[in-house]
Amino acid sequence: MNPLSWLGIRRRGLSPAQQQRLDALPAPQPLDDTPLDDCRFVVVDLETSGLNVNRDRILSVGAVVIEHGLIELGSQYECTLYQENHRVTESVLIHGIAPSAVADGVAPADALLDFMDFAGTCIFVAFHAAFDHRMLQRGLRDELGHRLRHRFVDVAELAPMLCPAGGRRQSLDEWQQHFKVVNQQRHHAAADALATAELMLILLSLARREKLETLADLDSRLRHWRRLRQARIGAM
Numbered sequence: 142m143n144p145l146s147w148l149g150i151r152r153r154g155l156s157p158a159q160q161q162r163l164d165a166l167p168a169p170q171p172l173d174d175t176p177l178d179d180c181r182f183v184v185v186d187l188e189t190s191g192l193n194v195n196r197d198r199i200l201s202v203g204a205v206v207i208e209h210g211l212i213e214l215g216s217q218y219e220c221t222l223y224q225e226n227h228r229v230t231e232s233v234l235i236h237g238i239a240p241s242a243v244a245d246g247v248a249p250a251d252a253l254l255d256f257m258d259f260a261g262t263c264i265f266v267a268f269h270a271a272f273d274h275r276m277l278q279r280g281l282r283d284e285l286g287h288r289l290r291h292r293f294v295d296v297a298e299l300a301p302m303l304c305p306a307g308g309r310r311q312s313l314d315e316w317q318q319h320f321k322v323v324n325q326q327r328h329h330a331a332a333d334a335l336a337t338a339e340l341m342l343i344l345l346s347l348a349r350r351e352k353l354e355t356l357a358d359l360d361s362r363l364r365h366w367r368r369l370r371q372a373r374i375g376a377m
Contacts (some may be wrong), residue, residue, distance in 0.1 A: 155250065155285065162254050169291040172360040177345055181263040181296070182358055184341060186194050186333040187273050190227065190240055194275040199249070200238045201254050203330030205338040207266070210345065212338050221246040221332040250284045257281070263291065268313045268337050270295035270308040274319045277279065294359070297342055300375045302366040303347040316340055 155163065170180065185204045191197035204218040221238065222316045246252070247296035267273040270293040281287040300316050302306055307319050313333065317324055326332035353359050 148317050159250060159254060159285075162258065163285055163287060166254075166257050166287075170262050170264050170356070172264070172292055172356045174355045174357050176355055177348065177353070177359065178209075178210045181261065182338075182341065183260045183263040184266040184334050184338040185260075185273055185277070186267065186330045186337060187276050188330045189276055190224065191273070194272065194279065197276075198222075198227075199276055199280050200224060200227070200243055200246075201330040202252065203332070203334040204256065204259065205331075205334045206263075207341060207345075208340055212335070217331065217335075218250045218256055220255065222252045223247060224249070245300065249280065252295050253280055253284055258289075260291070265291050265293045265335065266296060266341050267293060268296045268316075268333075268340075270297070287306070294363075296337055296344065298363060298366070299344045299348075300340065302363065303344050303351070313337065313340075 183204050183206055185202065187199050188201040188203075189197050189199055193204040199222055201216065201221045206213040206216040208216075221242050224243050227240050247255070265274070265277075274289075274293045278289040281289050296316070297311070297313075300310070304319075307316065310316055310319055313336070314327070316322075317336055317340070320340060320343050322336050322343075323334055324336040348359060348362075351362075353362055
């Protein structure tokens with residue numbers, strides 16, 4: 142729930158209907174003893190106007206749901222956001238979202254409300270999740286006055302942790318190739334989210350083989366893996 146609602150405060154610029162939707166957003170899923178098979182994972186990919194998390198803006202959101210150990214193909218989210226004065230940049234040449242598509246996009250506040258309502262009580266999953274996390278966090282703050290509390294799991298961390306045989310692979314393309322995941326439209330938010338979801342299913346299977354049964358188990362292993370990685374980097 143938006144903390145402003147406790148004080149009866151409506152964020153400036155939001156309509157009463159938008160504020161009501163914001164206040165009704167469900168609480169995030171904690172990293173607790175919930176079994177991995179019972180967790181709702183929302184795999185998200187953002188296409189943006191650039192890579193500066195303090196300046197650039199979200200242009201497109203794509204998301205796919207993993208629930209009960211399966212990708213729910215009937216439960217997907219895809220939206221292009223309206224952004225004023227959007228111009229062609231190097232990023233546009235990569236993801237191909239033209240200024241005309243952005244001009245016809247959904248108002249950011251409504252698009253982000255729709256997305257958070259779609260996400261519900263979940264754990265977000267992304268590849269190089271820190272970027273998506275910070276961009277979504279800033280978008281929600283600027284457009285809705287909402288603080289993002291949902292937790293993110295980074296496939297770029299899970300993959301080398303659970304599959305050290307993958308060697309020095311770092312990019313989404315490299316891990317897709319390693320696991321033979323086909324991505325029909327690279328740098329398209331919905332297609333990249335689906336490809337990342339397929340990777341996540343493979344990694345969840347590997348996690349179960351290592352007796353990682355719950356969200357808490359997975360989080361604990363990730364924390365340990367990060368400490369070991371930092372120690373190795375520090376020793377170099």
